[in-house]
Amino acid sequence: EPEVTQTPSHQVTQMGQEVILRCVPISNHLYFYWYRQILGQKVEFLVSFYNNEISEKSEIFDDQFSVERPDGSNFTLKIRSTKLEDSAMYFCASSSGTGTYNEQFFGPGTRLTVL
Amino acid sequence: AQSVAQPEDQVNVAEGNPLTVKCTYSVSGNPYLFWYVQYPNRGLQxxxxxxxxxxxxxxxxxxxxxFNKSQTSFHLKKPSALVSDSALYFCAVRDITNTDKLIFGTGTRLQVFP
Incomplete structure (x- = not known):
């Protein structure tokens, strides 16, 4: 069964450093999402991406964040200058459409630790 | 704005007993509701x-x-719990006003005891 994959599973970085989190969505999917989950808290929407552009972003997704689909298969989330409060689990999701019957499939997540 | 609430941080149940994990929703229009489960160190299923x-x-x-429209609830149930059901459960509503993003509740930790 096709699945969403994410690398790395765990990333440790120093405050102020740039990180890139990678996701490979399910191959025929067209809509891509990033969510994050701070430890012990709920899962929060960050950004959605369709047709090579951002469709919607949350208040969390400020100028330090960017997304791209560089090669038609990978979907990346970049944090330019990490802060301590960026420490969280980041989930990528994809779906084949936005109709009522299309569900989002989630990857296993990348745990980001900012020191 | 769309939202869901999970009033219980944790639910404890004995193996073999029925379980219920509660969720209530607040939406404008028709609700599109989901349940996801997260096992330790795993993604959302x-x-x-x-x-x-x-x-x-x-x-x-x-x-x-x-699904109960009059009570705006969408409780998750299982007739007979298994120890392996122990996990974190999230209720979510789809925000159809824009890009179908999911809005999650705070999660309920289910602990099933042998």
């Missing part, structure tokens, strides 16, 4: 969804959920 139709929705691993 889809359990079931309510779009329209029967109020009792059956999903994976023997779980079901009952």
């Amino acid at each position: 889809f359990l079931l969804k309510y779009i329209t139709g029967d109020n009792l929705v059956k999903g994976s691993y023997g779980f079901e959920a009952e």
Whole structure:
């Protein structure tokens, strides 16, 4: 069964450093999402991406964040200058459409630790 | 704005007993509701969804959920709990006003004791 994959599973970085989190969505999917989950808290929407552009972003997704689909298969989330409060689990999701019957499939997540 | 609430941080149940994990929703328009489960160090796994139709929705691993419009609830249920059901459960609503992003509840930790 096709699945969403994410690398790395765990990333440790120093405050102020740039990180890139990678996701490979399910191959025929067209809509891509990033969510994050701070430890012990709920899962929060960050950004959605369709047709090579951002469709919607949350208040969390400020100028330090960017997304791209560089090669038609990978979907990346970049944090330019990490802060301590960026420490969280980041989930990528994809779906084949936005109709009522299309569900989002989630990857296993990348745990980001900012020191 | 769309939102869901999970009033219980944790639910404890003995193996073999029925379980219920509660969720209430607040939406404008028709609700599109989901349950996801998260096992330790794993991603979110889809359990079931309510779009329209029967109020009792059956999903994976023997779980079901009952949609109740008058009570604006979508409680997750299972007739007989297993120890392996112990995990974090999230209720979510789809925000259809824009890009179908999911809005999650705070999660309920289910602990099933042998």
